[in-house]
Structure formats: C-alpha cells, structure tokens
Amino acid sequence: MNRPLLAAAVLGTFLPVEAMAQDRDNARYSADEASHWSFETGAGTDNRSKGASKTDGEPYVFGEVQWNAASGFYADAEFETIDASGSRVETEMEAGWQFAAVGLEFDTSVSHKWRLGADAGQDDAAWEYQFDVIRDFGPVDARLRLEHSPDGLGSTRSTTWVETRLRWAVSDRLRASTTLGRREQDNGPDYTGWNAGLAYGVTETTDLDLRWHGTDAEDLGSAYGNALVASVLVAF
Template sequence: MIRQLTLSVLLTALPAHALSQDRDNTRHSGGEASHWSYELGAGTDNRSKGASKSGNDPYVFGEVQWNAASGFYADLEFETIDSSGSYVETEVEAGWQYSALGFDFDTSASHKWRVGAVAGHDDAAWEYQFDIIKDLGAVDTRLRVEHSPDGLGSTQAWTWVEGRVRFPLADRLKGSATLGRREQDGSPDYTGWNVGAAYALTKITSLDLRWHGTDADDEGRQYEDALVASVVVIF
C-alpha cells in the first residue's frame, strides 16, 4: 500500500508546475551561477535510513557535483561500507531542483555499484528520490520519498518515506529530527528515526552528533540504536 501511494505521488507531482546519505543534498535554486562543489567527510558509523551500512564501524565519503544555473545537477559519490563482501559503494546521480506553489522540489535518479561484491550478490541498483521542502520562518521541513525497483544485495523492490524538521538552537547550531518508514521485499520492513544537532565549525566545515534508532533491533546489529558523530567539509 505504501509503495503504491508514494509512486502515485511521484508520477503526478514530477511533470506538474515546473516553474523553477540518515547525508543531506545541498540545495541549489535556479538562477545561481553554474558551479562545481566538493564534499569530503567521515563518521563513526555509516547510517542510512536508520540502519548501518558499515557494520557499525567508522567510514569515509566524498562527492563531486556540477550545479547548473537552471537547477539541474549531476554528481559522482563514494562511501565506504561493509556489505556483500564490498567495502566501497559508488554512485552516479542526476537531478533537478526547482520551486513552485511556495514549495521547493528536488527530484533525482541515481545508479549505485558495490565494488568487489561477492559473486552472486546483486551489486548494482537504480534508485529514485523526490523531496518536497518548505521553509516556515526559521524552521524548515522536508518530505522525502525514495524507491528502488530492485535494491542492492538480497533486497528487491523497496520504498522509503520520511519527514524531517530542522530548527535553529543557537548561533551556528541547528537541531533536527527525522522519522521514516521502509517497506521492502527480501529484507525487513521497519520504522527508523534520528535526532541530533549540527554545528557549523567554519564556513565550510560542519560537525554532527545524532542518535539513530529503528524498531527492528531483533533483525541484526545494523538495526540497533547508535550514537553517531560525523564531520563534513564542503567547498
């Protein structure tokens, strides 16, 4: 049911009103000069949708992105993982950010590969993402829908729907909370969440401390609660 509903939202919303990693994509609105951006970072655990991708161990990640003045963008990413015999996951992504009806939208398609995965494991997958973003004064909100028709490893089709709210706590300090639901074939269905804060150490460097949890602790260590610290540099 959740998959049918969210796919319907995607199909109806994407063509209309085109007027202009829990990691969060940088938002680039149309009209800005075209430019390149770069991102490097590390964390105590690679958490995605509440679950660990690095076996609860530290990881590093990086990204290079081209941002066009029209709002289109493309990027190449990597992150270290520990899954299916692979220790590196790469991704190529293309998307479009635009505004309409008082909202900001971000839609993208990406292709992922797990380098050196054990023979017989599904080491590549297409994923599709759609964000609806709304600023409410100092608070910003986001609804995100992600879907893959055939996921990585043993996971087949899956859908993730999450809501996030982010708010200022102090100068250069922002708090946020995220709640999401993942339904998938070949792997457990679960609800995931995180709450934490990010501090802008410098103009290009941010520190993040966040508590991640799921309701699927009995499915393995990757679903257990964890406090995760990370640092990211964007330039």
C-alpha cells in the same frame, strides 16, 4: 505502507509556509546562483542509511563531486565505504533537478549505485529514484522524502523509503533536527527508523554532527540497533 506514519509525514510537510527553505544537504538550486562545481568529503563513526548501519557500526569515509547548473539541474559522482555483500566501497552516479513552485522547493533525481568487489551472486548494482518536497515555516523547515528502488542492492528486491524531517536553528551556528521514516522491502525486513541530533558549523565549510539513531527492528541484528553517531563534513 504504515498509514499513521505516512499521514504524519504529509502533515509535517504541508504546514503554513512563509518562505522556501534553503537546505544545505539538498538545496543545490538557487535562482541567483551561477553554475558551479562543489565538493564534499567527510567521515563518521558509523555509516547510517535509512536508519540502518551499512558498516556494522564501524567508521567510514565518503566523498562527492558535483556540477550545479544555474537552471537547477545537477550531476554528481559519490563514494562511501561500507561493509555489505562482501563489498567495502559503494559508488554512485546521480542526476537531478531542483526547482521552486507554488511556495515549495522540489528536488527530483535518479541515481545508479554499484558495490565494488561484491561477493559472487550478490546484486551489486541498483537504480534509485528520489523525490523531495521542502517547505519553510518561520525558523523551522520541513522535508518530505520518497525514495524507491525497483530492484535493490544485495538480496533485496523492490524497496521504498518514506521520510519526514523537521529542522530548526538553535543559534547562528547550531541546528537541531529530527527524522522519522518507514522502509518497506521485498525479500527484506520492513521497519521504522528515526534519528535526532545537532549539527554545528565550525567554519563556513566544516560541520560537526552528533546524532542518535534507532529503529523498531533491533532484534534483527546490530545493524538495526540504537547508536550515537558523530560525523564531520567539509564542503567547498
């Protein structure tokens, strides 16, 4: 693991805290919220995951249905369009638990992913484990994320992603954020990825996002190149 990056991630997460952050793309749990269903759908000009493109720079669509329990447990089913290993659709089943303790918010989950119609000989299924720690300091929230798969999709074997994110409100509807992460893989490239951008709440249910993505592995192909990505998310 890249030691300077990991140190920066830890420091960015454990800054002085005033209150727990409520994180729209993570915080499914609220102690005052009853059990409920939630739904998300959207589209973007490029499907970027961990800094790299999963659609080779082409547009994609996605959707999710999720059950959120008052206890903080949740389960969901998702799909997204991709262009990898001969597959055009990746599906995922996930279960997890969100909880708050010692002034922090935690999110831990396990998921199973499938690439539908993948080429023969390609590994079309994988388990992935994720752990988030979130803290809020004033108007800014920080998140540290660790993801690990013991045997990744395609030809990749063990893979680990460590990421830190800072996010803050510019106005009532506009938020800015920046993310820095490091991916290390067996039988795959190791690289650092980052993004920075703005998310605008058009309505209570619709967000628009404009984000610049980059990695230090541009020489590996267009999937790792710099890109300006626009996307829309509808949640209800």
